[in-house]
Amino acid sequence: MSDMVAENIQGMRRRAMTREEMESLQREMNLRAKRKKKIRTVSLLGANVVTAFIILLPLLYAVSIAFMPSGELFVMDLNIVPKHPTLENFKLALQRVPLVRFVFNSFLTAGAITLGQIISCSLSAFALSFLDFKGRNVVFMIIMATMMLPGEATIISNYLTISSWGWLDSYQALIVPYLTSAMGIFLFRQFYLSFPMSLYESAKIDGCGNMRFLVSILLPLTKSAIGAMAVYTFINAWNMYMWPLLVTGSNNMRTVQIGIGMLDSVDSQSITLMIAGVVMIILPSISIFIVGQKQLIRGMFSGAVKG
Amino acid sequence: MGRSMAQLELRNVTKRYENGFEAVSNFNLDIQDKEFIIFVGPSGCGKSTTLRMIAGLEEASEGEIWIDDRLVNYVEPKDRDLSMVFQNYALYPNMTVYDNIAFSLQVRRLPKKEIDNRVREVARILEIENLLDRRPKDLSGGQKQRVAIGNAIIRRPKALLMDEPLSNLDAKLRGQMRVELAKLHERLDTTFIYVTHDQTEAMTLGTRIVVMKDGRIQQADTPKMLYEHPVNRFVAGFIGSPAMNFLEGVVCCEEKKLWLRCGARMDFELTWCSVYSVLTDYIAKTVTAGIRPEDIYLEEEYRKMGQEEQKGLKAVKVTVTARELLGAENILYFQAGENDLIAKVGPECAYRSGEEITLYFDTKRMHFFDAGIGMNVERCELG
Ligand SMILES: Nc1ncnc2c1ncn2[C@@H]1O[C@H](COP(=O)(O)OP(=O)(O)OP(=O)(O)O)[C@@H](O)[C@H]1O
Ligand SMILES: [Mg+2]
Numbered sequence: 001m002s003d004m005v006a007e008n009i010q011g012m013r014r015r016a017m018t019r020e021e022m023e024s025l026q027r028e029m030n031l032r033a034k035r036k037k038k039i040r041t042v043s044l045l046g047a048n049v050v051t052a053f054i055i056l057l058p059l060l061y062a063v064s065i066a067f068m069p070s071g072e073l074f075v076m077d078l079n080i081v082p083k084h085p086t087l088e089n090f091k092l093a094l095q096r097v098p099l100v101r102f103v104f105n106s107f108l109t110a111g112a113i114t115l116g117q118i119i120s121c122s123l124s125a126f127a128l129s130f131l132d133f134k135g136r137n138v139v140f141m142i143i144m145a146t147m148m149l150p151g152e153a154t155i156i157s158n159y160l161t162i163s164s165w166g167w168l169d170s171y172q173a174l175i176v177p178y179l180t181s182a183m184g185i186f187l188f189r190q191f192y193l194s195f196p197m198s199l200y201e202s203a204k205i206d207g208c209g210n211m212r213f214l215v216s217i218l219l220p221l222t223k224s225a226i227g228a229m230a231v232y233t234f235i236n237a238w239n240m241y242m243w244p245l246l247v248t249g250s251n252n253m254r255t256v257q258i259g260i261g262m263l264d265s266v267d268s269q270s271i272t273l274m275i276a277g278v279v280m281i282i283l284p285s286i287s288i289f290i291v292g293q294k295q296l297i298r299g300m301f302s303g304a305v306k307g
Numbered sequence: 308m309g310r311s312m313a314q315l316e317l318r319n320v321t322k323r324y325e326n327g328f329e330a331v332s333n334f335n336l337d338i339q340d341k342e343f344i345i346f347v348g349p350s351g352c353g354k355s356t357t358l359r360m361i362a363g364l365e366e367a368s369e370g371e372i373w374i375d376d377r378l379v380n381y382v383e384p385k386d387r388d389l390s391m392v393f394q395n396y397a398l399y400p401n402m403t404v405y406d407n408i409a410f411s412l413q414v415r416r417l418p419k420k421e422i423d424n425r426v427r428e429v430a431r432i433l434e435i436e437n438l439l440d441r442r443p444k445d446l447s448g449g450q451k452q453r454v455a456i457g458n459a460i461i462r463r464p465k466a467l468l469m470d471e472p473l474s475n476l477d478a479k480l481r482g483q484m485r486v487e488l489a490k491l492h493e494r495l496d497t498t499f500i501y502v503t504h505d506q507t508e509a510m511t512l513g514t515r516i517v518v519m520k521d522g523r524i525q526q527a528d529t530p531k532m533l534y535e536h537p538v539n540r541f542v543a544g545f546i547g548s549p550a551m552n553f554l555e556g557v558v559c560c561e562e563k564k565l566w567l568r569c570g571a572r573m574d575f576e577l578t579w580c581s582v583y584s585v586l587t588d589y590i591a592k593t594v595t596a597g598i599r600p601e602d603i604y605l606e607e608e609y610r611k612m613g614q615e616e617q618k619g620l621k622a623v624k625v626t627v628t629a630r631e632l633l634g635a636e637n638i639l640y641f642q643a644g645e646n647d648l649i650a651k652v653g654p655e656c657a658y659r660s661g662e663e664i665t666l667y668f669d670t671k672r673m674h675f676f677d678a679g680i681g682m683n684v685e686r687c688e689l690g
Contacts, residue, residue, distance in 0.1 A: 196395055196397065198393040198394075198395055198397040199397050199399065201362075201364050201384075201391075201393070201397070202391065202393060202397035202458075203399075203410075204364070204383075204384050204385060205362060205363075205364075205384045205385060205389070205390055205391050205411075206385070206390075206410050206411035206414060206458070206462075207385035207411055207414045207415055208385075208410070208411075208414045212414065217399050217401065217402075220401040221400060221401050
């Protein structure tokens with residue numbers, strides 16, 4: 001009898017101690033885990049910042065040069081940050097060439113090309129993936145084959161065509177040749193192929209025409225693909241150099257990339273000037289990318305990872 | 308729901324795909340208003356192809372398709388006044404359930420008020436009123452199925468075509484939906500044409516079943532007729548689960564009686580067979596006898612029968628090879644001579660593999676097929 005009581009008490013004490021110990025142990029472990037997590041976060045963040053800094057260094061240096069008086073650039077000692085920051089370069093750049101007009105031209109061209117490509121590529125990709133007609137695969141092959149021709153190979157004949165139509169130095173010349181792209185058709189077709197055919201058939205039985213199907217079902221479902229394609233096309237169009245250089249002759253039609261070239265060609269002392277111009281025109285591209293990057297990344301990977 | 312009559316007729320319909328493969332050959336079928344027609348058959352026999360030709364998703368290479376005295380071979384799917392439920396539901400992922408159901412009416416620009424009334428009516432019938440605001444990705448398989456059916460019936464089509472609509476559901480849900488489809492058919496009074504390779508669905512739902520093989524109709528008949536009078540060995544083996552047992556045997560005449568000899572210790576007296584008179588033409592010829600697993604009895608079951616029932620039952624000594632208990636019944640696998648056969652017996656059976664027992668074969672319910680062409684001998688008499 002008394003033995004049992006003693007055992008009970010001992011058991012109770014032991015249990016109580018264990019619980020206390022457990023609690024403190026738990027607290028300690030929690031603390032340690034938290035500390036570990038914090039260290040990991042901090043070190044990851046540090047590594048990211050350093051990497052980002054290294055990658056961005058040229059860009060940041062360009063921004064800083066844009067604010068330097070031109071005399072300050074060509075000195076022997078290291079100066080990464082301008083000692084006498086000035087807006088003179090920006091002012092001069094804007095005076096020397098009509099940069100605002102150039103930016104407008106670039107926006108117009110790139111915007112029109114993007115819109116045109118989305119429309120034409122989605123339509124042709126729709127035909128190539130949903131409609132059944134003879135020679136469908138042959139047509140697709142031919143379209144794909146055009147991707148193998150480098151742009152430089154066709155640029156002269158394109159120039160001759162455009163000039164024979166009297167389109168030189170006009171918006172048509174900048175926009176029309178780029179209204180469609182094999183790459184875009186390919187991209188859209190791949191997206192559409194992952195669609196169940198029965199969706200299209202069901203819509204057909206429901207009485208829905210092809211255009212309506214495209215607009216009210218297909219496009220909403222391929223938003224991310226369209227976003228990716230739009231960003232990609234816009235940046236490509238914005239960065240065009242060779243073609244605009246060939247077909248435009250007046251300040252009214254030139255795009256920004258050519259404008260930058262013009263800043264360079266006046267005299268070799270104008271590096272700061274040119275970089276100020278670059279910094280100004282880089283802003284639109286970067287802002288487009290920031291707005292569209294989620295779409296871009298999702299679009300690029302959604303084909304690969306089935307979601 | 309008021310609507311016009313719907314009679315469907317397929318005449319000599321053939322489908323040849325571009326690669327030259329003939330998926331459906333010379334298909335002839337009359338479908339009356341309000342029938343529940345089922346296409347069954349093994350995979351690749353052309354069921355979906357036939358259904359898609361009716362829907363207009365596939366063009367018939369030869370033959371005519373008539374709907375209510377209108378030749379529809381070259382009529383667009385949307386103008387055929389049929390609707391279809393697909394195996395993978397084919398719901399529009401970017402639309403709510405409401406819009407999914409209403410889509411075919413929206414496309415036809417019906418007044419909003421009327422669309423709303425009809426969507427709610429359909430939702431009530433299908434018991435999905437509380438789901439109308441959801442998107443398809445937030446629905447379970449059974450709910451998606453209902454929405455797909457809703458989309459199909461809201462137009463009050465002449466016929467509702469369904470291609471294996473339940474095959475993506477689990478067994479229990481499939482059973483439930485099966486019952487509901489039967490109810491729906493009663494309630495809508497519409498012709499249903501339904502593709503499946505599940506014969507339980509076929510037998511329970513269909514008013515008429517079309518059994519297909521290699522693109523050809525084998526038999527189009529009521530479930531009862533298919534079960535009791537299969538035209539050939541293929542249909543006999545395809546309908547019924549577990550499948551019918553087949554025994555090769557020679558018909559012979561001894562002591563003024565017909566016998567079927569199927570090897571050692573397996574002689575069946577054919578006196579009580581329904582096709583006795585036909586079998587007299589087969590004396591000394593080989594036939595294939597078919598007996599369904601449910602027509603083979605245990606000794607205990609035999610003893611409980613009355614005199615009249617015992618007539619025509621033939622005792623056979625067999626060796627049990629395996630037994631599966633399926634709740635209310637046992638599936639007994641056994642060997643008789645060199646044949647591996649199956650019997651469906653009561654739940655009380657407790658025989659183990661290796662045991663030698665006596666089973667009773669009901670010769671009254673035996674089917675006989677020509678050993679060469681596989682036709683049922685009763686058909687040979689007719690033809
Ligand atoms: N587009 C096509 N081109 C060539 N052959 C095809 C095509 N579509 C189907 N087939 C062939 O036609 C035959 C019938 O196909 P179908 O889809 O009608 O079969 P099914 O009876 O529905 O089979 P399952 O039960 O597997 O769905 C198959 O052998 C198939 O390979
Ligand atoms: Mg099929």
